[in-house]
Amino acid sequence: MDNLLHNLEKSPVKDVRTVLVWDLFVRLFHWSLVILVLITGITGFLGEEWWLDYHVWAGYGIGGLILARLIWGLVGSPYARFSSFIFSRAETLRFFKELLRGRPSHYTGHNPAGALMVFALVFVLISITISGLIVLGGQENQGVLAGVVPYFVGEVFEEIHEVLSFLLLALIGGHIIGVFVESRLSGDNLVRSMVTGTKESASPDEFKHSKLKSAFVFLTVLAVIVGSGGWVYVALAELPPNGLIKMTVNKTYATECGDCHFAYHPSLLPANSWHKLMTGLEEHFGEDASLDKDVSKGLSDWLQKYASEKWDTEAANNLRQLDLKNLISITATPYWKKRHSEIAKAVFARKSIGSKGNCIACHKDARSGRFDDQQISIPLNQKEKEI
Amino acid sequence: MSKPVFMLALTGLLVASLAPVQAGSARTSILEKLQKEAGTAFSAERGKILFSSTHKGGKPKTNSCTVCHTKSPLKTGKTRAGKDIAPMALSKTKDRYSDPKKVAKWFRRNCRSVLGRECTALEKGDFITFMSNL
Numbered sequence: 001m002d003n004l005l006h007n008l009e010k011s012p013v014k015d016v017r018t019v020l021v022w023d024l025f026v027r028l029f030h031w032s033l034v035i036l037v038l039i040t041g042i043t044g045f046l047g048e049e050w051w052l053d054y055h056v057w058a059g060y061g062i063g064g065l066i067l068a069r070l071i072w073g074l075v076g077s078p079y080a081r082f083s084s085f086i087f088s089r090a091e092t093l094r095f096f097k098e099l100l101r102g103r104p105s106h107y108t109g110h111n112p113a114g115a116l117m118v119f120a121l122v123f124v125l126i127s128i129t130i131s132g133l134i135v136l137g138g139q140e141n142q143g144v145l146a147g148v149v150p151y152f153v154g155e156v157f158e159e160i161h162e163v164l165s166f167l168l169l170a171l172i173g174g175h176i177i178g179v180f181v182e183s184r185l186s187g188d189n190l191v192r193s194m195v196t197g198t199k200e201s202a203s204p205d206e207f208k209h210s211k212l213k214s215a216f217v218f219l220t221v222l223a224v225i226v227g228s229g230g231w232v233y234v235a236l237a238e239l240p241p242n243g244l245i246k247m248t249v250n251k252t253y254a255t256e257c258g259d260c261h262f263a264y265h266p267s268l269l270p271a272n273s274w275h276k277l278m279t280g281l282e283e284h285f286g287e288d289a290s291l292d293k294d295v296s297k298g299l300s301d302w303l304q305k306y307a308s309e310k311w312d313t314e315a316a317n318n319l320r321q322l323d324l325k326n327l328i329s330i331t332a333t334p335y336w337k338k339r340h341s342e343i344a345k346a347v348f349a350r351k352s353i354g355s356k357g358n359c360i361a362c363h364k365d366a367r368s369g370r371f372d373d374q375q376i377s378i379p380l381n382q383k384e385k386e387i
Numbered sequence: 388m389s390k391p392v393f394m395l396a397l398t399g400l401l402v403a404s405l406a407p408v409q410a411g412s413a414r415t416s417i418l419e420k421l422q423k424e425a426g427t428a429f430s431a432e433r434g435k436i437l438f439s440s441t442h443k444g445g446k447p448k449t450n451s452c453t454v455c456h457t458k459s460p461l462k463t464g465k466t467r468a469g470k471d472i473a474p475m476a477l478s479k480t481k482d483r484y485s486d487p488k489k490v491a492k493w494f495r496r497n498c499r500s501v502l503g504r505e506c507t508a509l510e511k512g513d514f515i516t517f518m519s520n521l
Contacts, residue, residue: 354465
């Protein structure tokens with residue numbers, strides 16, 4: 001039936017009239033996707049770390065939209081169905097040849113070039129969404145995959161996520177150029193069509209199509225997928241985050257070390273560093289911080305037991321690479337320096353922060369060793385807080 | 388109010404009202420011990436000079452008590468790492484100089500940091516006397 005339709009469409013223009021090509025679902029889908037991709041693009045490429053939530057939620061939204069579009073592509077209205085724009089290689093080649101000559105055949109729905117673009121966009125968007133979830137679970141220990149993805153996998157997928165995002169940018173550029181070229185060559189205003197849903201068409205007949213049936217099948221399939229997927233989601237989400245171990249509370253640490261400075265999470269230095277630090281307390285970052293032998297021994301054992309080697313968090317993994325001239329300083333590590341390079345000295349000097357070593361002033365979850373992006377909040381100068 | 392609850396409340400009230408007294412007696416005993424060791428009467432004036440002057444021999448970044456405790460013992464200080472320090476004056480921080488272990492620990496560390504040596508009993512006594520009379 002679809003082939004018949006294309007043949008009819010390509011017949012010489014006789015009776016031009018307005019037909020509904022893009023149904024309400026397709027139009028809502030398209031513009032919602034535009035908004036969500038803009039949000040993920042802006043937050044991903046330009047945003048501060050603490051915008052991660054917006055990026056992630058927009059990403060979930062994109063995933064949901066694509067899922068709905070995939071179902072609608074099977075059961076939706078005629079021009080929305082994938083089957084209506086899967087073209088043979090010969091037809092695609094012919095179309096590109098015609099395009100090069102500047103006289104492409106007219107298609108009411110997607111032409112072969114547009115169809116290729118749709119499939120490429122859908123494929124890349126699915127890949128970005130999945131890779132994003134893997135990054136979120138591996139690197140940030142957040143989201144549905146937090147319990148199953150190791151840190152290094154997250155790191156690898158961050159690169160993939162990024163490359164795919166640039167690819168998406170290129171595709172979007174191509175898509176927009178394609179829309180303007182086709183609008184010019186065909187005389188259709190394709191942007192307006194995606195708003196009103198209508199195009200001028202020479203097609204003599206409209207499809208016989210039951211909207212009600214489409215909607216019903218769509219909702220049923222969606223419910224089945226979301227329902228069954230929901231169980232998997234809940235099961236995965238209940239797993240404890242990968243790489244965060246359970247640690248005994250150490251009250252001595254909180255007072256003996258925490259009286260002077262933020263009580264750094266043991267995962268922020270390797271065991272060797274903790275040992276070196278605890279045996280050199282008489283010369284502790286420019287002060288004498290000596291402790292009774294039994295107290296310092298107890299603390300040293302505890303710190304080494306929960307040192308960075310035992311954790312698979314973003315902070316533990318990255319801070320493990322030390323500054324070879326200063327093996328006991330967290331703020332001297334290359335990673336710490338890199339991540340704080342954009343923060344002016346004056347910011348650290350603020351009364352509300354005090355020093356580079358006062359993690360908790362800006363990282364609200366520093367006590368847990370997680371250092372989530374969303375938990376960053378740099379306090380202003382005038383706000384004086386008890387730390 | 389039932390009788391046991393009332394008794395409990397009364398006991399609590401009694402303990403609460405006695406707490407400063409207990410801290411006070413602990414402080415007195417610390418001072419008495421230092422006094423015996425020092426042999427000379429303590430002077431708030433000498434304590435003030437010890438607190439406010441800049442010293443040589445200690446670690447370069449902490450050459451005076453005032454680096455962290457600010458020039459006024461009545462004010463909240465800040466460690467070099469950015470943590471608040473309750474005021475040193477007894478009138479502002481009621482439980483100061485009442486725990487012998489803490490007193491020993493902080494005099495040891497901070498005298499070494501600021502003076503490059505441990506403080507004498509006389510210096511400690513002067514210091515506590517100064518802080519108690521503000």
